[in-house]
Amino acid sequence: MDNVLEVRDLRKKYARFELQDVSFTIPEGCIAGFVGNNGAGKTTTIRAILNLIHKDGGQVNILGMDMNEKREREQEIKNRIGVVTDNGGFYGMFTLKETAALFASLYKNWDDSVYKDWIRKFNLNEKQKIQELSRGMKVKFSLALAMSHHAEFLVMDEPSSGLDLITRAQILESLREYMEREGRGVFFSTHIATDIEKVADIVILIDKGRIVFQKEKDILMEEYRIAKGDMRDLSREAEELFISLQKTKYGFTGVTGRMEDMRRLVPNALFEKPDMEEILMACMGKESMEYGKSAVYERCQAD
Numbered sequence: 001m002d003n004v005l006e007v008r009d010l011r012k013k014y015a016r017f018e019l020q021d022v023s024f025t026i027p028e029g030c031i032a033g034f035v036g037n038n039g040a041g042k043t044t045t046i047r048a049i050l051n052l053i054h055k056d057g058g059q060v061n062i063l064g065m066d067m068n069e070k071r072e073r074e075q076e077i078k079n080r081i082g083v084v085t086d087n088g089g090f091y092g093m094f095t096l097k098e099t100a101a102l103f104a105s106l107y108k109n110w111d112d113s114v115y116k117d118w119i120r121k122f123n124l125n126e127k128q129k130i131q132e133l134s135r136g137m138k139v140k141f142s143l144a145l146a147m148s149h150h151a152e153f154l155v156m157d158e159p160s161s162g163l164d165l166i167t168r169a170q171i172l173e174s175l176r177e178y179m180e181r182e183g184r185g186v187f188f189s190t191h192i193a194t195d196i197e198k199v200a201d202i203v204i205l206i207d208k209g210r211i212v213f214q215k216e217k218d219i220l221m222e223e224y225r226i227a228k229g230d231m232r233d234l235s236r237e238a239e240e241l242f243i244s245l246q247k248t249k250y251g252f253t254g255v256t257g258r259m260e261d262m263r264r265l266v267p268n269a270l271f272e273k274p275d276m277e278e279i280l281m282a283c284m285g286k287e288s289m290e291y292g293k294s295a296v297y298e299r300c301q302a303d
């Protein structure tokens with residue numbers, strides 16, 4: 001299987017922030033969710049991948065195209081990638097119909113019947129002006145455009161944030177439909193764990209400009225458990241097995257990736273399956289926010 005995206009040792013330095021040797025890959029046929037706290041570096045990574053900002057180092061390959069050769073291959077890259085944002089660089093005064101006509105003239109593989117189909121499914125009115133659209137409508141329109149020129153790879157920076165439940169569900173469903181064709185891939189950043197749980201095949205977690213892990217969602221969901229028990233049963237050795245832990249006078253609750261060791265050290269502990277939010281919260285936990293390369297970071301890396 002080929003990779004739709006390969007990022008190797010990507011670096012970008014700002015005065016107070018640095019992307020440090022960011023590396024990950026997305027195989028074709030996969031939807032990859034890119035998660036991290038505010039300011040973790042998601043947008044910077046996406047912008048660097050798309051050559052919208054200058055990179056200080058590293059290699060980016062999209063659909064086998066070396067992005068360092070962008071100037072020579074700009075048109076080919078543009079035709080094969082769809083980028084979804086909530087502003088899309090559209091002109092506010094243009095109607096949807098006028099904007100689509102402009103896009104149709106720019107893309108070699110523009111397919112008007114696919115476009116019309118998405119406009120109908122998203123319930124958009126082509127006579128409306130861009131400036132009259134809500135944020136959700138803009139994302140849907142941007143997605144409709146991106147999916148109408150047979151792009152093989154979609155890149156989306158927080159497409160679902162700030163949208164209502166129905167609009168989010170529509171967008172996620174449209175991604176599933178888009179992925180029905182072979183050879184495609186999606187890379188989207190989000191804060192919303194349930195979106196990851198619903199559509200992502202791969203989860204990539206970034207913290208303070210460094211990749212903490214890239215994992216298949218199903219493996220990630222199987223890897224961790226919430227362990228609960230009596231404080232009297234919790235030894236220091238057992239505490240080391242948690243990636244997050246809350247202690248009260250009534251007992252302890254924490255997330256661990258070391259179930260067997262935990263069973264051995266705390267035989268009376270009760271185990272539950274965490275949801276994606278609980279796993280990501282534990283991995284992006286308080287320690288990681290406070291201490292840079294923290295114990296949490298190291299434990300996630302080691303897993």
Ligand SMILES: Nc1ncnc2c1ncn2[C@@H]1O[C@H](COP(=O)(O)OP(=O)(O)OP(=O)(O)O)[C@@H](O)[C@H]1O
Nearest residue numbers: 014015016017036037038039040041042043044045
């Ligand atoms: N042009 C810039 N100049 C200087 N610093 C920048 C610039 N753009 C982004 N940054 C800094 O880079 C860091 C990462 O920002 P980025 O937007 O990539 O984070 P993010 O993970 O997308 O956050 P959010 O979830 O809040 O959108 C932040 O500390 C931000 O202040």
